[in-house]
Amino acid sequence: MSKDYYAILGVSRSASDAEIKKAYRKMAAKYHPDKPTGDESKFKEISEAYETLSDAEKRSMYDQFGSDYQQRGAGGFGGGGFGGGADFGDIFGDMFGGGGGFAGGGFGQQQARPRKGEDQTVKVMVSLTEAVEGTERTINVQTGNPHSSSYSYDTTPIKVRIPAGVTQEQKIRVKGKGFSGFNGGPNGDVIIQVNLQKHPHYRVEGKDVYLDLPITPWEAALGAKVEIPTLKGKVKMAIAAGTQSGAKLRIKGRGLGTEPGNQYVIVQIHTPPAATDEDKALYEKMAEQMPFNPRADF
Template identity: 45%
Template structure:
């Protein structure tokens, strides 16, 4: 069999990075795609490019190919040593026939023409599945708590009949599941980049990002909220209404509470199994002494209730 230099086919050095390999493939695929290319022997070039990319994009298959070394020249007869076939075909950790689907005749024949069905050849080249795409999806905490359906608009790059990359606007209906959290991904099957040669499209992954809320702070499935309380409510205790994503609830503020004191409402966070909790952080707020009566009330408090807030500082 004749040796094929996949790096030469792609116009790359053997030290090329994965990003360089992907970039070279996209550039050459646009140039030689049989549906749009006017280059001579475009279909044959396109098949060689796909064959090379299928090997070089995969770290394990590329490592196996690199074992051939750089001393071979394109078109020279090549016969792999028996131990190479044993190592990479039938040995422990070998690739196996299924791993070589979509590869070219040269790479297949390194293993003695091991039989397996090729299911991806088409009349114009090889089927290639589309790549996955990623985008961010902003949702409100209320959407996460209740679940919702939203319409999103995406700019999707496509290759037109002239081989140019253009953006197309797409609108999709997205179901937001209850209890989705910050950073979680929602997968939309088949909504990624289109495949080539009839290959299946890729998937679209939407990373959930919470919109800022005026008073709730999410941490995983737990929700935090600051609750302002008056000095007498904190000192004497009180029964207060507290907002939650599911509506207001009554909460007992224990006597002698201080600013920063954290109280838990079990199961009042985002839905889940188990659901998150809501934590209420007390913030003691002092009324302003804006009238003579208010100032007199503060002076009276100072006389009847001696208090040194700096005692711990030794002052």
């Protein structure tokens, strides 16, 4: 009985080469014997259809004589296996990561070569202090080969070192701890992606750290030496007399990174409340004694 190769691939008789190839790739990915949804009989059938329809000469013969065209001198599937124009190496190289031929061999293809397993990415949250000093984490990674029909989502714990100086979204590679290799190939790697926790006082921009520093009006007016917290301990900083709110001061090398950025201090002048009559009297005296209009240029 003649087979309807177009119906097998789910395409029309006027389908383009690209449409035929796309349909085959989709079905082959589903029914390949190494897949959990694999069906060897179905896979052979769609491969036979693609072998014919992907070759212009064979397709023309098929359109005239049906699937018995091989017996009319065209050569092809019944005689020479997957020869002709079907580029199965290219298709399966794309589908299964390269290597020529597909896993399991068979159907006239060469035996698949060993290939490295897939990498897997794990996001790890660290504090700013841990980012500066380094830390360790125990993480769970998936094991086995996710493309195997017997794959189960098992995990195993591994201990990883987060080195000092990491920054937001930095990636750290742990060799050989990823998914299992194909056909005896090496395991993939685990990629640790660092995410920095938000801090109640510091803001991070790249390798630089920002801190809003509250000071009093008299510290701003008269100048002062104040103690500034940093991720590497406290430092003394001079506030110059006459410093205005919003002034940006730099502490060199107190940021993040293996070659550390800087910490920037943004001055914020905080005014004490006039909570008592005496406080109000003091503010009134200041207004009389130091007339000052910051909106004079408006």
